[in-house]
Amino acid sequence: MTAIGKDGFDLTRRTMLAGAALGLAGATTSPAHAYSAAQSRRTRPLPSDFLWGSAISAHQSEGNNTNSDAWIAENVTPTVFKERSGDACDSYHRYAEDIALAAGLGFNCYRLGIEWARIEPSEGHFSNAELDHYARVLECCRSHGLRPIVTFNHFTTPIWFAARGGFEVADSPDLFARFCGRAAEHLGGLMHMATTFNEANIQLFVALFPLAETVRNAAQAMVDACRRATGSPRFSRLAFADPAISTPLMIEAHRKAYDAIKAVRPDLPVGLSLTTTDIQPVGENSLASQYRDRLYGDWVAAGRSHADFIGVQTYTRLLVDSRGFVAPPEGAEMTDAGYEFYPAALGNTIRWAHGAIGKPIFVTENGIATDDDSRRIAFIDAALDSLGDCIADGIAVHSYIHWSLIDNFEWTSGYDKHFGLAAVDRRTFRRTLRPSATHLGAIAKANRI
Known part of the structure; x- marks a missing residue:
């Protein structure tokens, strides 16, 4: 992992993928010839209820999420964040503009997050005003013909929750389930589907990487600064917690939250979202299967018992030999986030989820960081080809x-990584559609793959 400027280290989940090779040479940033839009084949009609859409999260887009643990972490000294989220994209106030943008492209669903730190600003005290705000957001989706897919937690928690120890405290599952139940009760039938955690296995993903001592020390120094800022020696952020302690508690939290949501909305599909990197073996005696087991752990069992569907979230592949991660092939194209351009990973992880968990599959995230929008179009086309192959083989992908x-706030890497179908002017907040947006929108309108 390399330092970003003088202010922080790149510890985002998407850009963590770039650390798999950890200094190994071989890849380039030149466009690969393996994928092009011309290869796209869109002849197979899909069911009328197939969902096409785009995703957005609360902290990364809303702005001024001042009561969250992430806000504290961004603003302490030292910090691993390159810059502060600040106003982000001002989506808290401009949500109607974003929703209209998505609907105008021809999408029929909208994945978004509700912010726990806003809804329960202090322990046990819920804000009806904020719940009403999110109800208006969901009503706006519905009025534009978009089915809302709601994420109850997208990496952030309230400051009070982090200060009491986060998901490293025994009663944390009950507190998370209480929040989910209260939110589900208020938002009622406005939700189309929901997931508890975004990428529930994120900590197991981070644990796969042999972080350099300087990076570990920098992250620990930031957490220590958060403890001083909150006056709590127990301060714990989800992404930096000890997975040996927090993962079992998060699994319990998911199960209890699933039950709490179902208690008030028994008909609402509630799923489990996972980070589903395509781990591929290289050579003899590869450790790929062991790495895969470590990535998913007991979340596979949780998906089988407490999920109506699995949310697949895939960006690239990782290569593993008998010693660990290896560099991408010589000459492989790299994205701006520093990992390999490999859209076929989507089909491979769909096949993994189908075989390992056996629940209906929804692709809830897939994309690329690039300022060359032609490569985003090529990525989308090739990823959809791999998804289409799965459907042709009888796998239920919805x-x-x-x-x-x-484009939004990409955690510790700030605003430098551009994943958006639309660019955002950081001063005026003006949204400008890229050609990839209308390209994907045309595919969605045709509903063929």
């Missing part, structure tokens, strides 16, 4: 949701 609708 959505393609692109990350993201707009």
Whole structure:
């Protein structure tokens, strides 16, 4: 992992993928010849209820999420964040503009997050005003013909929750389930589907990487600064918690939240979203299967018992030999986030989820960081080809949701990584559609793959 400027280290989930090779040479940033839009084949009609859409998260787009643990972490010294989220994309106030943008492209669903830190600003005290705000957001989706897919937690928690120890405290599952139940009760029938955690296995993903001592020390120094800022020696952020302690508690939290949502909305499909990197073996005695087991752990069992569907979230592949991660092939194209351009990973992870968990599959995130929009179009086409091959083989896949609708705050790497179908002016907040947006929208309108 390399430092970004003088202010922080790149520890985002998407850009963590770039650390798999950890200094190994071999890849380039020149466009690969393996994928092109011309290869796209769109002849197979899909069911009328197939979901096409784009994703957005609360903290990354809303702005001024001042009561969250992420806001504290961004603003302490030292920090691993390159810059502060600040106003983000001002989607808290401009949500109607974003929703209209998505609907105008021809999508029929909208994946978004509700922010726990806003809804329960202090322990046990819920804000009806904020719940009403999110109800208006969902009503706006419905009025534009978009079915809302709601994420109850997208990496952030309230400050009070982090200060008491986050998901490293025994009663944390009950607190998370209480929040989910209260939100589900208020938002009622406005939700079309929901997931508890975004990428529930994120900590197991991070644990796969042999982080350099300087990076570990920098992250620990930031957490220590958060503890001083909150006056709590127990401060714990989800992404930096000890997975040996927090993962079992998060699995319990998912199960209890699933039950709590179902108690008030028994008909609402509630799923499990996972980070589903395509781990491929290289050579003899590859450790790929062991790495795969470590990535998913006991979340596979949780998906089988407490999920109506699995949310697949895939960006690339990782290569593993008998010693660990290896570099991408010589000459492989790399995205701006620093990992290999490999859209076929989507089909491979769909096949993994189908075989390992056996629940209906929804692609809830797939995308690319690039400032060359022609490569985004090529990525989308090739990813959809791999998804189409899965459907042709009889695998039930029910959505393609692109990350993201707009360029937004990409965690520790700030605003430098552009995943959006639309660019956002950081001063005026003006949204400008890229050609990839209308390209994907045309595919969605045709509903063929």
